[in-house]
Amino acid sequence: MPEEKSGGGTSTVRPRRRQARGERRIAQLLEAAARVFCTSGYTAASTSSIAREAGVSPGTLYQFFPNKEAIAIELGDHLLARWHTTYGEALTQAHLELPLAELLDAVLDPLIQFNFENPAFGVLMQCTDVPGKVTLEHENLHTSALARVEEILRGRLPDAEEADIKRIVRMTFSIFKGGLDLTLAAAPEERDTYSAELKTVLHRYLDPIIGSA
Amino acid sequence: MPEEKSGGGTSTVRPRRRQARGERRIAQLLEAAARVFCTSGYTAASTSSIAREAGVSPGTLYQFFPNKEAIAIELGDHLLARWHTTYGEALTQAHLELPLAELLDAVLDPLIQFNFENPAFGVLMQCTDVPGKVTLEHENLHTSALARVEEILRGRLPDAEEADIKRIVRMTFSIFKGGLDLTLAAAPEERDTYSAELKTVLHRYLDPIIGSA
Amino acid sequence: MPEEKSGGGTSTVRPRRRQARGERRIAQLLEAAARVFCTSGYTAASTSSIAREAGVSPGTLYQFFPNKEAIAIELGDHLLARWHTTYGEALTQAHLELPLAELLDAVLDPLIQFNFENPAFGVLMQCTDVPGKVTLEHENLHTSALARVEEILRGRLPDAEEADIKRIVRMTFSIFKGGLDLTLAAAPEERDTYSAELKTVLHRYLDPIIGSA
């Protein structure tokens, strides 16, 4: 038992050996959940359908998640983590000083790409039914790249009131969400055009606000 | 069905006597549905709760609607009709020739007002679960005042390709939907600021496209 | 509708006609529940089994009871009401002044008889799982004939401390419950002997306490 718990003794190196199977199952279940959520939405998705999609029995699902909501939340966290791992580092301080157009490229391209690869992300973010949504959106808004807009705004508009900043950020995020949906729903050959259009919208909206800086 | 609903050609003519009670019932049920949809969303709303809210029995509900979806669709149609009756006429040809800023006022103010008064409209429009949503949005896009933007664009950009027009219209509509939600969700004293912000976004977006015309 | 709601106009005479069926169903369900509770106990009894025993679908059960507990509570109330109707009046003030032996006859005989005819009563009273049990036992203890013991004790032992009274009452009730179970479980031809034995126990216990009065 002791030799199983610690591999090298340095840190928490694979705390248990047996969970390899479980770990795989969790990933499997989350992938299944992502698919089902995308197809049916959170509310209409049933835990049985998720289990079925994952090829396991309902009981197995509940061995890893206490309830449906937990799946959504865990999936959100997972996707957020994947975002940070894959694209999060891409936005360095350097980018923030770019001209708006390039900043938008730097921010939006990975976001769109990520949402294209992980459509469940959008589903969870939109979903009004998951109480964890707050968490998700919160996390997203404040931790993810988009939240940088807030920083930028705050930085470039030091005199602006809190409410104004908030409004602009919300509006920006709202535009982004809508445009993202359009882009993802567009025919493959139109995708770029749609994402360009979204950037246009945001550029025209934000340029008069922060462009002068 | 159509010949049962309307006696002559005008659809709002008083129906025949014996259907008076039925019409009232339908209105009652639709109002109840609107309230329940707003509270719980379409998926989570139960037909029993709608019936209860309307003060009738479930059986009665099914005497007028074949199923839950039909309620949503009918409610959508109803709201659309109400829109046309109340505000639709307000947008005359004259408005279309106004400068963009004033056009936006003329178009958005009633829309926002209407959505404020009929929050179920937004719920149905957003809802991913109602198959009729497509219908709704379609109807909305092509029948409602916002669709005039398409006309305007087509008028002012005769050389533009169909796909471009469509994209701009979609983007405009998407921005509107998002901004509308923000506006409706805003605190009462901020509502005007938010709707002004929405207009700003749309103005900055559309001005370069149609403003010069 | 108006002619359906009020029959004579005087009072609440059969408030609705349609519920006759429902009323019957409720009785049916309560009887089924009584049988199932007796067979399996409250915890092990499933709502489906109750519905099945009643010959209806699970959904029907839930049309009348919000959950399993409510069935137990309603059943308890029902049995209590039946007790009061059938035997409750039997114990007049006159009885309370009888010699102990006759008092015990007057009190125990109907109780035993009632429990024999309604075995679910004992099951519910014993059951530790129904939160409503408190209600039931409370009601029973304070409303039913046995509670008179408390009155008698208080009357005949005016100097006794509250705690002493309580202890004696509890002990009496405890003896009764145990003896009742034995009596009900006994072979038919032994039933009387067992109930006589129970009376003997109680008589010997209580006579030194209140007999002298």
Added chain:
Amino acid sequence: MPEEKSGGGTSTVRPRRRQARGERRIAQLLEAAARVFCTSGYTAASTSSIAREAGVSPGTLYQFFPNKEAIAIELGDHLLARWHTTYGEALTQAHLELPLAELLDAVLDPLIQFNFENPAFGVLMQCTDVPGKVTLEHENLHTSALARVEEILRGRLPDAEEADIKRIVRMTFSIFKGGLDLTLAAAPEERDTYSAELKTVLHRYLDPIIGSA
């Protein structure tokens, strides 16, 4: 099975080395089960919760017990054995010839003490759901100290019929169980008063039967 559990004839001989761990596990599991049964009752207790309480996995539990019921039965046997080891020997033939009051002290005090220290014993004895309960009660009735009452009765009432003896014993046991529960449930400072009351009841009941002998 018996030849595996005990090497020779005495059942509490140290088992063979390699089963030492197993014995410990079993004890661990039984203790956990006792705790969980006391908290939730037999029916509501889940095997997983017992395993968790014991700090082992469900699989391990099933390595020692074929099913949940077996745990309860084994626990009952265990407690019975503990009873015999700890208190059982205390009741020598000498006690049986004591006057009733002292006999009751001699018999009841250890029983109450034991039940106080091992509350699971009462839970199992009361529980209607464990088929093994019969076993337990049976065992208890015939092996435990209380069963001596039967011997005494038989000894002092040689003319009594079997059924009468049985009835008196049952009644005595029933009174004991009820009084025990009251005593255990009583506030600490009232415990002695309640146990004294129980003895009073039994004394008054049994004295006319065997006291004169």
Added chain:
DNA sequence: GATGAATGAGGATTCATTCAT
């Protein structure tokens, strides 16, 4: 029409038990 009872499939969740490692 209107009512409310009836249905039964389906959903979330639990749990005794078994199995692979």
Added chain:
DNA sequence: TATGAATGAATCCTCATTCAT
């Protein structure tokens, strides 16, 4: 042995829908 993953039937309960009155 020990672990924890896997199972699937069973539980409570809901709900869209239908039916008898």
